[in-house]
Amino acid sequence: MSAFSREAGKSVSLPAVGCIGCGNMGGAVMRGLCAHESLRLVGHDHTRAKVDALSPAEAPGRVAWAETPEDLVRQAGIVILAVKPHQMEEMLASIRPCLNADKLVVSLAAAVSVKELQRNVGGVCPVVRLMPNLPARAGKGAFALCLDDESLCETQKELLLELFRVMGLVLVLPDGKFSAFSSVAGCGPAFACLFMEGMENAAVAMGFKAEQARRLVAATVEGTASLALRDNIPFDELRRQVCSPGGTTIYGINHMERMAVRGHVTDGVLESMRRDRELSGK
């Protein structure tokens, strides 16, 4: 029976998930996947301690250790590759003899297209591109998932969505949209931090201790984002709800609008997109 199976009327059964390269992002994704209680997880990295550190304190060994990449591929139905983009081709060449039609390769590498991945696995199994962002580390990520590989079956697509939704928003996007996604969601945490630094500086100037200021600003921004998502409220409407006529907020907003803060943020995101295209030679 295939590793990807669905019994009539029941949810998709999950094959073991393995990750090669358990650094920042591979580690974040594996930590998030621990939320699927019955899912078997396996990890491999140059450094064993990085894999051991992924298991929650109350469940040591939750993420099992695989001695080699090949050993991991033998144990896992879904193989996540989270090595650096320039290491991807070599990694795929080394595990290729262990891949077969029952495996599924998920690449986290930025700027490695589905076509390149398909070429590197020699078409023996389906490949998927997944682009996470930094907040995935806190279980609040935004993920782009590319399901362009025509050899993927519906069950595999459902299973992948079920797997990654525990860590945040998952958008299914074509390969060609990954650059745009990266400029908004990948670079986004840095843009949000720049804005929060401005608010933090003001809070400190008004006498809050630095740590208190940081927590206050982060909670305010997180709360605003949660409200917009939960109630599906457009940002400008939410902003108007805070701007009482003749009140304090509208004075602050008017100043920021005169400084064209909003337009500069838009231009900043587009500038990141331009650089992304430049780097990928488009």
Ligand SMILES: NC(=O)c1ccc[n+]([C@@H]2O[C@H](COP(=O)([O-])OP(=O)(O)OC[C@H]3O[C@@H](n4cnc5c(N)ncnc54)[C@H](OP(=O)(O)O)[C@@H]3O)[C@@H](O)[C@H]2O)c1
């Ligand atoms: N960080 C982000 O915000 C982010 C966002 C989206 C996508 N990504 C993608 O995620 C991937 C990983 O990035 P990262 O930031 O997590 O890098 P990282 O922290 O350096 O993690 C990569 C890990 O893979 C290990 N590794 C490399 N080659 C290996 C091999 N042959 N066998 C076993 N382990 C090996 C590295 O070990 P050594 O250090 O000892 O070599 C390291 O622990 C990249 O492709 C990147 O494009 C990252």
